[in-house]
Amino acid sequence: MSERPILEPERYELREAPAYRFELERRDFLRVLTTMGGGLLVVARLPASASAQESGQGRRGDAAPGDLASWLHIDGQGHVTVYTGKVEIGQNIRTSLTQAVADELRAPMATITLVMADTALTPFDQGTFGSRTTPTMAPVLSKVAAAARAILIDQAASTWHVDRSTLDARDGRVVGRDGRSLSYGELTNGRTLTGTVDAAPPPMPREAWVERDKPAPKVGGRAFVTGQHAYSPDIQRPNLLFGKVIRPIAAGATPKTVDDAKARALAGVTVVRDGDFIGVVAPHERAAKAAAAAVSVEWNRVTGQPSSQTIYDFLKKTKRTGDGGSQRASGDVAGARAGAAHVVDASYHIPYIAHVPLEPRSAVAEWNDGKVTIWCGTQRPFGVRSEVAQAFHLTEDLVRVIVPDMGSAYGGKHTGEHAIEAARLAQAAGRPVKIVYTRAEEFMWGYLRPAGVIDVHATIDASGRLTSWEYENYNSGSAGLQTPYAVANKREVFYATDSPFRQGSYRGLAATANNYVREMHMDALARAAGIDAVTFRLAHITDDRLRAVLTKAAERSGWPNPSQPGRALGIACGVEKGSYIATAAELSPQRDGNGFRIERLVVVYECGAVVNPDGLRNQTEGAVIMGLGGALFEAIEFADGQMLNGTMADYRVPRFKDVPRIEVELIDRRDLPSAGAGETPIICVAPAIGSAARKFGTVANQLPVTLRT
Amino acid sequence: MARFVLQVNGRTHEVDGDAGDSLLSVLRYELGLTGSKFGCGEGFCGACTVLIDDQATRSCVAKIGTLAGKKITTIEAIGAPDRLHPVQQAFLDHEAFQCGYCTPGMVMAAISLLRANPNPSDADIARLMDRNVCRCGTFPRIVDAIKAAAAQSPSRARGGGHE
Numbered sequence: 018m019s020e021r022p023i024l025e026p027e028r029y030e031l032r033e034a035p036a037y038r039f040e041l042e043r044r045d046f047l048r049v050l051t052t053m054g055g056g057l058l059v060v061a062r063l064p065a066s067a068s069a070q071e072s073g074q075g076r077r078g079d080a081a082p083g084d085l086a087s088w089l090h091i092d093g094q095g096h097v098t099v100y101t102g103k104v105e106i107g108q109n110i111r112t113s114l115t116q117a118v119a120d121e122l123r124a125p126m127a128t129i130t131l132v133m134a135d136t137a138l139t140p141f142d143q144g145t146f147g148s149r150t151t152p153t154m155a156p157v158l159s160k161v162a163a164a165a166r167a168i169l170i171d172q173a174a175s176t177w178h179v180d181r182s183t184l185d186a187r188d189g190r191v192v193g194r195d196g197r198s199l200s201y202g203e204l205t206n207g208r209t210l211t212g213t214v215d216a217a218p219p220p221m222p223r224e225a226w227v228e229r230d231k232p233a234p235k236v237g238g239r240a241f242v243t244g245q246h247a248y249s250p251d252i253q254r255p256n257l258l259f260g261k262v263i264r265p266i267a268a269g270a271t272p273k274t275v276d277d278a279k280a281r282a283l284a285g286v287t288v289v290r291d292g293d294f295i296g297v298v299a300p301h302e303r304a305a306k307a308a309a310a311a312v313s314v315e316w317n318r319v320t321g322q323p324s325s326q327t328i329y330d331f332l333k334k335t336k337r338t339g340d341g342g343s344q345r346a347s348g349d350v351a352g353a354r355a356g357a358a359h360v361v362d363a364s365y366h367i368p369y370i371a372h373v374p375l376e377p378r379s380a381v382a383e384w385n386d387g388k389v390t391i392w393c394g395t396q397r398p399f400g401v402r403s404e405v406a407q408a409f410h411l412t413e414d415l416v417r418v419i420v421p422d423m424g425s426a427y428g429g430k431h432t433g434e435h436a437i438e439a440a441r442l443a444q445a446a447g448r449p450v451k452i453v454y455t456r457a458e459e460f461m462w463g464y465l466r467p468a469g470v471i472d473v474h475a476t477i478d479a480s481g482r483l484t485s486w487e488y489e490n491y492n493s494g495s496a497g498l499q500t501p502y503a504v505a506n507k508r509e510v511f512y513a514t515d516s517p518f519r520q521g522s523y524r525g526l527a528a529t530a531n532n533y534v535r536e537m538h539m540d541a542l543a544r545a546a547g548i549d550a551v552t553f554r555l556a557h558i559t560d561d562r563l564r565a566v567l568t569k570a571a572e573r574s575g576w577p578n579p580s581q582p583g584r585a586l587g588i589a590c591g592v593e594k595g596s597y598i599a600t601a602a603e604l605s606p607q608r609d610g611n612g613f614r615i616e617r618l619v620v621v622y623e624c625g626a627v628v629n630p631d632g633l634r635n636q637t638e639g640a641v642i643m644g645l646g647g648a649l650f651e652a653i654e655f656a657d658g659q660m661l662n663g664t665m666a667d668y669r670v671p672r673f674k675d676v677p678r679i680e681v682e683l684i685d686r687r688d689l690p691s692a693g694a695g696e697t698p699i700i701c702v703a704p705a706i707g708s709a710a711r712k713f714g715t716v717a718n719q720l721p722v723t724l725r726t
Numbered sequence: 727m728a729r730f731v732l733q734v735n736g737r738t739h740e741v742d743g744d745a746g747d748s749l750l751s752v753l754r755y756e757l758g759l760t761g762s763k764f765g766c767g768e769g770f771c772g773a774c775t776v777l778i779d780d781q782a783t784r785s786c787v788a789k790i791g792t793l794a795g796k797k798i799t800t801i802e803a804i805g806a807p808d809r810l811h812p813v814q815q816a817f818l819d820h821e822a823f824q825c826g827y828c829t830p831g832m833v834m835a836a837i838s839l840l841r842a843n844p845n846p847s848d849a850d851i852a853r854l855m856d857r858n859v860c861r862c863g864t865f866p867r868i869v870d871a872i873k874a875a876a877a878q879s880p881s882r883a884r885g886g887g888h889e
Contacts, residue, residue: 232821243814425862
């Protein structure tokens with residue numbers, strides 16, 4: 018049966034999201050206010066500086082200065098609702114943003130609800146990635162809350178005919194000097210008030226923080242420990258059906274012949290064919306699985322694809338010099354090499370790794386009157402809306418994307434293929450359809466952290482001074498490409514290449530690879546010159562914040578001496594997303610496994626002013642533990658376009674028994690703005706371990722850390 | 727195709743299917759019990775952990791044909807937001823989660839662990855919980871939460887299920 022194709026093949030493949038800007042009109046939020054039945058509405062615009070964000074595959078659609086970033090509503094009962102397009106992924110911004118609003122509005126946490134990531138209700142947002150929420154969205158929400166507070170005080174001042182300077186706001190009320198007070202609900206009740214943040218008072222000084230300085234329990238935490246929170250795979254709709262997509266046998270494979278007669282004969286089953294897209298819909302998951310198994314496909318396969326062994330040659334051969342080369346150079350590298358006392362050159366290999374979010378890609382799509390609503394996990398709800406609109410030739414107002422608080426992503430959910438698939442199946446079935454990726458689908462048809470080759474050529478002079486630094490990164494990405502160390506002659510370049518697999522963002526993305534390579538190379542240079550690795554680094558560090566974390570980590574770890582004879586100590590430091598990290602690793606030799614055991618990790622982290630200390634500690638430990646996987650055992654194996662270890666049984670991620678003693682020390686710089694926090698601690702785990710392992714033998718120039726004794 | 731009888735949270739359900747069909751699939755997509763999460767479908771992540779006759783079991787690989795006469799308990803029968811089980815309370819108190827997707831499975835595995843071993847050491851917990859993955863890396867907090875639950879109220883923490 019041939020249906021009119023709706024999905025164009027190029028739409029179905031991963032590609033750069035369109036550079037698209039959607040500006041909400043003022044009438045839209047006035048409509049929101051009308052539906053809420055009055056109250057106070059305050060709107061905030063996004064600062065211009067927030068528009069440039071790293072998202073793994075280059076910059077996506079910029080947000081123009083003046084875009085609306087958030088709005089805040091207070092109803093007649095004093096309920097505060099704050100609207101933001103940001104997504105809760107497990108990084109706990111629903112809690113930390115609520116803390117900021119509670120402080121600036123002077124209202125109890127329990128009266129505040131955040132509506133997040135619903136394209137019909139919240140303002141446009143580029144997406145939740147790059148650790149940008151705390152540096153950019155928290156100040157926006159602080160400002161909108163402060164503006165609301167000022168308007169409420171004005172309202173009370175005019176009600177009581179007193180000067181506003183005699184009034185104060187606390188605990189959800191405006192209070193006069195004579196002790197009389199009105200709740201925010203009473204002040205807004207029956208009125209329609211609007212305002213913008215232009216007249217917002219300055220944010221509270223750090224010393225005045227109340228909610229933000231203390232560990233706040235996760236908002237809605239009880240729903241999570243009881244299993245009641247509905248993630249995307251848990252969404253229920255009336256008359257919901259279950260769908261499955263028939264996946265190609267390998268990357269690049271296309272259907273040659275399809276026999277779906279047996280599947281079509283099954284009761285309650287719909288088979289959907291659209292170009293190369295093949296899917297089935299059935300009453301429930303077991304039936305969908307059986308229907309998918311009943312479809313028989315012969316595939317055309319792409320030959321000559323690289324394997325996990327040949328990928329590194331492939332990347333270098335396919336480098337794009339035209340568009341990909343982003344180069345920074347200064348000084349005279351060749352001259353410095355000619356006069357060098359020590360030359361250290363190496364080529365490092367970085368494998369593909371997978372995010373393995375425990376919640377796989379999942380979507381529920383429901384069509385009504387030509388409009389589609391999709392519940393799905395994604396870090397870019399507005400980007401996914403745009404993808405769906407394009408795939409179905411709709412205008413964006415006909416597509417609504419809602420992101421329930423997610424079962425994590427780590428940079429792995431920027432795209433909307435699952436949303437498009439569910440929408441296509443639901444359209445054919447004429448009923449709502451849910452799809453949930455199997456783990457194997459998530460590995461193979463999600464996307465990966467890019468593999469890469471990084472070549473480093475460096476020299477030092479007789480006094481131990483770094484004299485030249487040449488750094489060429491093929492495909493693993495440009496985040497963290499530039500060395501923080503002072504060197505007069507340098508050349509740093511990133512080359513885009515072809516990739517046999519879909520690739521994209523990851524926690525810390527390229528900074529993990531770049532810091533691994535740079536720090537392993539700095540360690541090798543120090544060894545070549547016979548200089549202590551911390552002394553060598555400090556001699557080339559000009560940034561006091563980097564110096565501070567490195568010095569503290571050295572001190573706390575007992576550098577240069579491990580706590581017991583026979584053990585090894587390694588150290589690394591770096592800066593990423595405006596945050597500073599140093600990590601020391603103490604290892605003991607082992608006969609089996611990796612050849613060593615991690616006894617202890619010391620992590621010193623400084624990311625400006627700390628908002629939620631316990632939340633930050635949780636994120637820091639989590640990033641370090643995630644980093645252990647990439648450092649010790651994660652690598653995708655593949656050949657001929659097929660993944661060879663794309664299951665949880667075969668692809669090892671950190672588990673309880675892999676977790677060593679981790680000591681986290683947070684440096685709270687109350688004098689600085691808060692920087693992005695959830696990603697940076699991942700970047701120094703591998704080089705701290707790798708440099709320590711050099712005591713026990715030769716460490717291969719690759720990830721994961723591989724000891725050759 | 728045959729008919730199978732499942733005892734879930736004290737209620738009896740009849741399900742038509744093949745003996746090898748996954749219990750998790752039935753729980754989630756036919757009985758509406760979505761508290762047990764799908765993570766891997768291979769029994770390697772633990773997000774789907776339920777109790778079968780009080781033993782922590784990966785429901786994604788539990789086959790409905792093997793469950794006749796067995797008592798299946800899911801997270802839905804363990805506690806409610808206004809009436810938490812001590813293990814759930816300990817997870818909340820220790821902020822022993824980030825995204826929370828692994829948490830129901832962790833809670834079920836911890837309840838089973840505490841029944842078998844009321845005073846587990848860190849090493850016991852690491853060994854007995856090893857089939858449960860927290861991809862956000864909150865393992866140290868989960869260990870602390872389980873120990874707190876054990877210390878605080880051993881008999882209640884070992885109990886579980888309001889059915």
